[in-house]
């Protein structure tokens with residue numbers, strides 16, 4: 056059949072529902088929770104006319120779900136990364152191992168602490184390649200930041216073994232994979248610190264928001280101070296002069312009660328959301344898996360992944376570019392993740408020419424098209440997506456193969 060990009064009829068004419076996971080299941084629960092905060096006129100977490108303590112309740116429920124001792128809510132995932140790194144003592148002169156495939160915020164947070172991100176290559180799981188860790192370690196390395204990309208866990212067994220062998224701290228960036236697990240254990244419960252984001256593209260959302268998880272009580276106290284002017288609150292939530300001897304310089308990265316209320320309701324929907332997204336993602340994968348020329352992302356733990364995005368590896372960058380444009384013309388919004396580039400290409404990171412140190416990231420990202428998954432897509436949506444991808448890849452693959 057003629058491709059839409061060549062003037063043929065597109066597979067899909069009406070738009071697919073947008074792919075924002077948590078926001079697409081907003082309902083009466085979120086409305087009621089927010090309304091209560093408004094009616095009680097108490098949007099600040101620590102005090103007000105009639106506080107709901109929505110943020111505190113969300114933290115407690117989140118800690119329980121992620122099977123950690125402590126959870127601290129913040130204003131964003133970026134704030135959580137910066138505060139998490141600071142709590143581990145990361146400072147100028149230090150190096151932190153960061154994967155070449157991640158969002159800008161992961162290495163930026165390292166730089167904002169005055170330290171240097173050192174980029175670790177990825178493998179066909181699209182997460183960091185544990186085999187590259189040793190090559191990138193130096194005597195200045197103090198920590199590593201595994202990033203669980205788009206719902207799929209890193210190999211936390213290999214990563215924790217490496218960290219323990221060299222006495223390194225581990226800060227897990229779980230921003231894109233809230234609720235996913237590795238070998239039955241929730242992500243964000245392996246390292247010293249886990250970091251989550253509740254920005255609108257994430258599994259659950261209040262538009263913005265972040266969380267730090269930890270099992271270490273001293274780290275929990277430190278991140279609580281760092282996110283709230285360096286003090287710990289006294290009775291009644293007032294911020295007085297902290298004379299405990301523990302006061303440090305901090306900032307304000309607190310979460311407000313409106314966000315906490317929405318997120319408390321969203322957290323109760325997390326597991327059904329993951330189940331729905333896993334169903335949709337695996338149905339799409341099974342429709343395209345056998346198309347000649349297509350390879351799928353390697354899943355390190357298929358039972359633990361959250362179905363956030365489908366990755367289609369193609370044999371070359373030129374084919375990926377053609378497939379990306381042609382599938383879009385069929386009405387299915389595939390993209391190359393981060394425009395097909397490793398994170399160190401962002402100019403503000405001033406990473407210099409490090410592409411040759413991460414050849415797999417350069418190669419894999421350029422020739423992979425991806426589709427962000429919505430939990431509300433139905434069988435017709437999945438059929439259209441599968442048909443659009445297989446129609447386009449088959450067309451170009453024949454051209455390549457003949």
Ligand SMILES: Cc1ncc(COP(=O)(O)O)c(C=O)c1O
Pocket residue numbers: 131132133134136157158160161202228230231251252253254263264265
């Ligand atoms: C891997 C990763 N880390 C950190 C962040 C930062 O989170 P936020 O946008 O909440 O600041 C994001 C957000 O997109 C992310 O994808």
